[in-house]
Amino acid sequence: MDDKQLIENCLKGDVDEFKKIVDKYRGKTMALALNILGNKEDAEDACQDVFMKVYLNLDKFDFKKSLNNWLYSILYNRCLDYLRKKRRFYKFFKKVKRDSFQFVNKKNSNSFERQPIVQGVLKELSHKERTVLFLWANEGYTSEEMASVMKCSSSTARVHLFKARKKIKAILEKENV
Amino acid sequence: MFRCKAINFLFIILPLKCWRDFLIRRHIQECPECQKKLAGVEEVKPFLIQEEEVGGLEGLWPEIKTKLSQEKRKKLRPLRPRLRWAFRAVGLFVAIAAGIWLYRIFTLDKSPLKESLVERFQINYIRIEDKPARAFLFQPHDSEMIFVWAEKNI
Secondary structure, three states, X not given: OOHHHHHHHXXXXXXXXXXXXXXXXXXXXXXXXXXXXXXXXHHHHHHHHHHHHHHHOHHHOXXXXXXXXXXXXXXXXHHHHHHHXXXXXXXXXXXXXXXXXXXXXXXXXXXXXXXXXXXXXXXXOXXXXXXXXXXXXXXXXXHHHHHHHHOOOHHHHHHHHHHHHHXXXXXXXXXHO | OHHHHHHHHHXXXXXXXXXXXXXXXXXXXXXXXXXXXXXXXXXHHHHOOOHHHOOOOOOHHHHHHHHHHHHHHHHHOOHHHHHHHHHHHHHHXXXXXXHHHHHHHHHHHOOHHHHOHHHHOOOOOOEEOOEEEEEEEEOOOOOOOOEXXXXXXX
């Protein structure tokens, strides 16, 4: 069954039909979220939020566009929200740590800092660069498609991709030497 | 080779992304030397987390379903209590606005300036071009400004 049919069934009020969409896209969305956010808990939360948002706004879906693109676009924005929140949280956490180090030390500090998955090379890239790299390498997206996901111009997407590819090549060359 | 280096230098110093993109489209995309300095798809893929590597997503649907049913219940919640609160809020706002308006009217009407205008200003005699002239005092409504108007006796 194609996406169009699935969405039409969901719009008729069949929630279980939405499971098929979730099953079809959960791997892809989770992979992108993991690449952007770098930790599993946040990525899972982001994916949940995205599927919720998609279900609640299915009536606004433009059938001329692809569901995959729409999902990625919502997911990218959600991940940006998470990163912003995280930045604010870490700022606050740093302040708390500085002001009352002993208090924080008594608590389990692991609950504040989640274990990152994205290590090494990807760490060197910005979240925008990681996103374009994922869309380009895994999905074979063109710069226009990447731009529509990230809500930026295609030139910006191309520049991000170029920088990301260059950085990775430089790191690979360094490792080989 | 020199051209590639110059373009790469330009890429670094150019401040706008559209200018950088121009360089990518006009040279970097076409130039085999520049392409050698960029990682290819196969080189990039090992660094990215792939769909196949992502596991343990079986719990995603039950959680979404629970949230969706909660959302549905929220939507189905009767409108009346919400409307009641909305009316209360609007009523309170109107009462506050009316109170402020009435307060302003009463306080401005009892302005001491208006009452004491004659007491505060007294013009005994005024001359224009060595001839006696007429003088008027005028205070606009709701204002603390006082105009003194003098005109020739014709």
